[in-house]
Amino acid sequence: MSQGGGPAKSDRRIEDLRLVSLTKQFGDHRAVDDLTITIPAGSFFALLGPSGCGKTTTLRMVAGLEEPTRGQVFIGEQDITRLRAFQRPVNTVFQSYALFPHLDVFENIAFGLRRRRVGNIDASVTQMLELVELGTLARRKPAQLSGGQQQRVAVARALINEPEVLLLDEPLGALDLKLRRQMQIELKRIQSEVGTTFVHVTHDQEEAMTMADTVAVMNAGRIEQLGHPADVYETPRTVFVANFLGQSNLIVGTRSSSGEMLEVLAHGVPFRMPESRNVAPGGGVVVGVRPEKMTVLDLADEQRIPTGHNSLRGTVTDVSYTGVSTQYLVETAWGQEVIAFEQNSIVGDRCAVGDPVVLHWAPEHTFGLDPAEGLSAGIDPSVLELESEVDA
Amino acid sequence: MAPVLPVASVAPAPLEGQKRSSRSVYLLLIPGLAWLAVFFVIPLLTLFMTSLQKESATKPGTYVFGIQVSNYVDALSEYWPQFVRSFVYAGLATLIALVIAYPLAYFIAFKAGSWRSLMLVLVVAPSFASFLLRTYAWKTILADEGPVTSTLNALHLLPDGRVLNTGIAVVAGLTYTFLPFMILPLYASLDRMDYRLIEAGGDLYASPVKVFSRVTWPLSMPGVVAGTLLTFIPAAGDFINAELLGSAKDRMIGNVIQTNFIEFRDYPTASALSFVLMAAILILVFGYIRRSGTEDLV
Numbered sequence: 001m002s003q004g005g006g007p008a009k010s011d012r013r014i015e016d017l018r019l020v021s022l023t024k025q026f027g028d029h030r031a032v033d034d035l036t037i038t039i040p041a042g043s044f045f046a047l048l049g050p051s052g053c054g055k056t057t058t059l060r061m062v063a064g065l066e067e068p069t070r071g072q073v074f075i076g077e078q079d080i081t082r083l084r085a086f087q088r089p090v091n092t093v094f095q096s097y098a099l100f101p102h103l104d105v106f107e108n109i110a111f112g113l114r115r116r117r118v119g120n121i122d123a124s125v126t127q128m129l130e131l132v133e134l135g136t137l138a139r140r141k142p143a144q145l146s147g148g149q150q151q152r153v154a155v156a157r158a159l160i161n162e163p164e165v166l167l168l169d170e171p172l173g174a175l176d177l178k179l180r181r182q183m184q185i186e187l188k189r190i191q192s193e194v195g196t197t198f199v200h201v202t203h204d205q206e207e208a209m210t211m212a213d214t215v216a217v218m219n220a221g222r223i224e225q226l227g228h229p230a231d232v233y234e235t236p237r238t239v240f241v242a243n244f245l246g247q248s249n250l251i252v253g254t255r256s257s258s259g260e261m262l263e264v265l266a267h268g269v270p271f272r273m274p275e276s277r278n279v280a281p282g283g284g285v286v287v288g289v290r291p292e293k294m295t296v297l298d299l300a301d302e303q304r305i306p307t308g309h310n311s312l313r314g315t316v317t318d319v320s321y322t323g324v325s326t327q328y329l330v331e332t333a334w335g336q337e338v339i340a341f342e343q344n345s346i347v348g349d350r351c352a353v354g355d356p357v358v359l360h361w362a363p364e365h366t367f368g369l370d371p372a373e374g375l376s377a378g379i380d381p382s383v384l385e386l387e388s389e390v391d392a
Numbered sequence: 393m394a395p396v397l398p399v400a401s402v403a404p405a406p407l408e409g410q411k412r413s414s415r416s417v418y419l420l421l422i423p424g425l426a427w428l429a430v431f432f433v434i435p436l437l438t439l440f441m442t443s444l445q446k447e448s449a450t451k452p453g454t455y456v457f458g459i460q461v462s463n464y465v466d467a468l469s470e471y472w473p474q475f476v477r478s479f480v481y482a483g484l485a486t487l488i489a490l491v492i493a494y495p496l497a498y499f500i501a502f503k504a505g506s507w508r509s510l511m512l513v514l515v516v517a518p519s520f521a522s523f524l525l526r527t528y529a530w531k532t533i534l535a536d537e538g539p540v541t542s543t544l545n546a547l548h549l550l551p552d553g554r555v556l557n558t559g560i561a562v563v564a565g566l567t568y569t570f571l572p573f574m575i576l577p578l579y580a581s582l583d584r585m586d587y588r589l590i591e592a593g594g595d596l597y598a599s600p601v602k603v604f605s606r607v608t609w610p611l612s613m614p615g616v617v618a619g620t621l622l623t624f625i626p627a628a629g630d631f632i633n634a635e636l637l638g639s640a641k642d643r644m645i646g647n648v649i650q651t652n653f654i655e656f657r658d659y660p661t662a663s664a665l666s667f668v669l670m671a672a673i674l675i676l677v678f679g680y681i682r683r684s685g686t687e688d689l690v
Contacts, residue, residue, distance in 0.1 A: 065591050085594035086603075092595045098588035102610045111606075112596035157596065 014041040015076030017062065017165050017197055022071035024057050024221075031057040033221035035071070039165075039214070044191050044198045046212030046229075048205055050244065050380070054221040055201045056095075059167050062199065064088045075164050086115075091158035092167040096174050097150050099142035105129070105153050106138040112161040124160055131190065132156045148179045155187070159194060168200040172207060184211050205245050209233065217241050219378070233290075237279050239369050242288050243378030249294075249338045250375050251287045255280075261363065267334045271310045271366060278368030286369040293365035294340040296328050299356040311360040314338060316351050326350060330357060443663035455659055467664040471648050475672070478644040481559065481634075482627035485566035486620050489574040492567070493619065497578035498608075502587060515575050527565060527636050534561050534637065557639040565633035573622035581615025582608075617684050625673055645669055 017039040024032040032054040039045045047055040060066035062073055064085035072081045080088050091112070099108050109128055113121045129135045132152040142150055151171060158166055171187070172180045188211055191198050202208050208215050209229040216226040217240070225232050225241045236242035242250065253266025262275045264285045271287045278285060289310075297304060305311050317337065318329035321344070328340045328351065340359055342350075351357055446458035468475075500511045518526060534540055534555040544550050555561050589611065593603035609616075631646030638644075645665060652662035 063595055065595070085591070086597045086599055090595075092592070094588050094592055094595075096588075098586060098592040100589060100592070100607060100611075111593075111598070115597040115599075115602055115606075161596065 014164055014195065014197060015078075016041050016074075017199065018074040019058070019062070020072045020074065022058065022061060022073065023069045024054070024061060024066060025069040030221050032061070032068075035221070035223065037216065037223060037226065039197060039199060041197055042195050043214055044188070044200065044212045046200045046202060046208035046215045047218055048202055048208040048215055048245070049218035050203055050378075053218045055203075055218045056169055058218075059092075059169055059199065059201045062165065063090055063092045063167050065092075089164040090167060091161050091163040091165075092169060093151075093154045093158050093171045095169045095171070097142075097154040097171075099150055099153055099157070101142055104139050104141055105134060105145070108142065108153055109157045109160055111157060116161075128156045128160045131159075131193070147175050148183060151175065151183060152186070155190065159190070159196065163196060165197045165199060168198060170202055171200070172202075172204075180207070187211060209245075215245075217245060219244070235277060235367055236288065236369070238377070239286060239373040239375060240378035242367070242369060243376070245378075247291055247339060248288045249291060249340075250369070251336065251338075252371055252375070253285055253287050255283045255285055262368065264368065267332070269312060272308070272363040273310075273366035273368055274364060277364075277366065280368050280370045284371040286371045286375065288367045288369055289361055289365055291327070291339045292325070292341040292343075293361045294338075294359045295361065296330070296340050296342050296351055297358050297360065298351060299358050302358050305358065305360045309360040309362055310366060311358050312338065313356070313358045316353050316355045316357055319350065319353055328357075330359060439663050439666060442659050443667050445660045453657070460660070463660045463664045464668065467661045468668060471645065471665060474643055474645045474648050475668070477559075477642070478628050478646070478669075479672075479676075481563050481566060481642075481644060482624050482630075484563045485570065485627050486574075486624045488563070488567045489571050489623050490616070490620060493571060493574040493578050494612075494616075497575050497582055497615070500575075500579050501582035501585075502590075512579070515572050515579075519572065523569065524632065527569070527632055530561070530565050530568065531556065531636055534564070556637065557642075559638065559642045561637035562634050562642050562644070565637045566627045566630060569630070569633060570623040570627050573626075574619040577618035577622060578612065578615040581612045581618075585611050613684060617681060621677060621680075625677070628673060629669060 019035050019037050019039075022032055022035040023030070035054075035058060047058060049055045057066060061068045064080070064083060064087075068081065072079055074080065075089060080090075100111065103111070106125055106129075110121050110125050113124060118124070125138075126135070129138055132155060134149060134152055134156070137145065137149065142153065145153065151174075154171070155166075155168075168187075172183050175183060184207060187198075200208070200212060212229060214226065215229045215232050217224045217232065219240050225237045232241065233245055236245065236248065239250065242248035251266045251271070253264040253271065255262065256265040256270065257263040258275070260275055261272050262278050262285075264271045264273070264287050266287055273287070280286065299313065302311075312330075312332060314330035314332045316328055317331045318327075320327045323344070325341045325343050328342065330338045330340060332338060338359065441457070442455070443463060444459050444461065445455040445463075446460040448454045448456045496515075500508055500515075504511050532538065536554050536556060541550070541555050544555065545553060550560075552558055555564075585608070589607055590603055593607040594600070598606060628644075629646050631644060631650050634642055634644040634647050635650075649662050649665045649669070652658045652665065
């Protein structure tokens with residue numbers, strides 16, 4: 001990047017964004033329920049959740065486009081809850097961009113500066129166009145741009161105002177997969193160059209995990225879990241998170257011994273996990289493990305399982321080869337289907353449908369969840385529907 | 393799927409089909425063109441011929457073929473005040489209609505929610521009653537002893553002490569008559585607009601007034617142009633409102649054309665006036681569209 005970097009990386013201090021008991025009620029429906037979080041200055045924060053979980057409503061309340069029913073929004077020490085959208089030091093990259101169709105790229109980007117009567121607009125816009133690599137398209141109308149270019153104009157139009165917080169509302173949703181990957185990297189680069197706080201709303205868990213340094217998984221107006229993407233993924237704290245963020249195998253059991261290593265008996269099979277990875281308050285525990293943590297072994301090789309590992313016997317019901325990995329569906333003795341991913345790095349034959357196998361994994365890869373939620377929370381309802389149809 | 397055939401034997405078939413379909417597209421135009429020829433082009437030519445006729449030397453009061461351009465000069469020199477008045481009245485009515493229609497269309501497009509359909513029906517509903525009947529109703533509403541006039545008089549707002557048989561009544565009638573033609577195109581263009589553009593304007597530090605002048609208004613320009621044209625053009629040629637609601641001093645060019653045709657049977661003058669009106673409107677509209685620059689909008 002040219003020296004000087006983004007125009008926003010000046011000496012100004014960026015402040016934390018704080019939401020305090022933020023609540024939004026639409027009639028009977030509580031879209032956002034008593035949300036309290038602090039988003040540290042300069043972080044790339046992702047609000048992740050299924051559609052209707054309240055993430056966009058939260059974003060719109062920060063932008064000033066929706067009035068909270070209760071609660072406050074702070075930037076640093078300043079309460080901005082009652083400020084109108086145009087008075088807030090916050091800018092938004094809208095879903096499908098909302099570029100002004102009657103203005104060219106240059107004027108779209110200059111819009112905010114002109115409204116605030118900032119001097120030297122030409123230089124700022126030119127610098128911004130460089131940052132998003134659109135220098136040659138300044139006089140084009142939005143309709144003459146590709147999706148990826150429009151997306152970058154939308155980012156530039158918001159960022160040029162040096163907001164305290166940049167809000168991104170599903171900004172990559174309209175792009176195809178390849179372009180989306182490219183823009184994810186681009187957005188991360190821009191963020192690290194300008195240093196502004198980015199709050200990114202998305203329903204794409206992969207996008208959230210690649211881009212953000214903090215992910216908040218939202219469900220039904222509340223935050224289920226918040227943390228570094230790897231922590232949230234490795235140690236989900238609710239069934240919803242375990243299912244929504246990636247895939248999980250969940251087996252219901254009961255606590256059979258306590259101590260530093262907790263043991264859970266499920267369908268007669270013992271599973272062990274560190275007590276620190278269990279959040280179930282009572283005797284009932286949902287044993288969880290990610291599919292890629294499990295190793296698939298032919299039953300004949302059972303003695304090769306390292307001591308202390310959890311293991312589970314079953315019969316292969318489906319094998320799908322996906323290039324990088326192979327996905328196995330394994331039916332347990334009690335009829336539950338478990339999914340396991342195996343990297344395609346082994347030499348020799350893979351297991352085939354009908355083979356008796358044993359799955360094993362480290363106790364440190366096991367997590368324990370509260371069974372009160374049920375086992376299907378966080379699974380796309382359309383997937384559940386499909387499954388019940390297949391069963392029928 | 394159809395079986396795969398050798399390319400050479402398949403390729404010509406769709407080409408032929410395409411040719412045939414493009415020819416039949418032109419066939420589709422024939423009914424419209426025929427209608428236009430019979431009911432527009434031919435009458436227009438007849439009208440033009442009539443406008444150049446001269447009075448018969450043998451039978452006074454009847455007109456024969458001729459090329460008497462002075463018909464135009466005479467008509468214009470005699471009736472130019474009515475021309476000017478027509479455009480002033482139509483212009484005023486258009487402006488007032490725009491001021492009334494824009495907020496209403498904005499409300500229906502963005503704020504009406506589930507009331508939207510009902511409100512649109514209400515906009516059109518008056519058209520279910522006859523246009524003539526509605527104008528007669530205005531006669532009653534604006535009558536000298538009626539509630540409107542007495543209220544305005546009580547407030548000392550009327551210089552002449554009356555509304556009916558003044559220019560005010562004519563402009564009010566024109567505004568009322570053509571208001572739906574202003575509301576509907578405005579509504580259509582606002583409804584097509586993405587509301588997020590208005591939000592984006594606010595997000596980018598534009599106050600509500602600025603959002604309107606920089607985003608909403610320019611983007612609704614196609615609706616504004618269509619609405620003003622649909623109001624101005626028929627209003628400039630209207631004669632019913634001036635006939636029923638105005639006095640002899642408020643006559644518009646439509647009234648002049650009507651009396652020349654029906655009462656004086658001076659067909660050349662009436663035809664010449666019709667032609668001048670058409671030409672004047674065409675020139676005005678053309679200049680207006682070019683100035684408003686709507687071709688630049690998406």
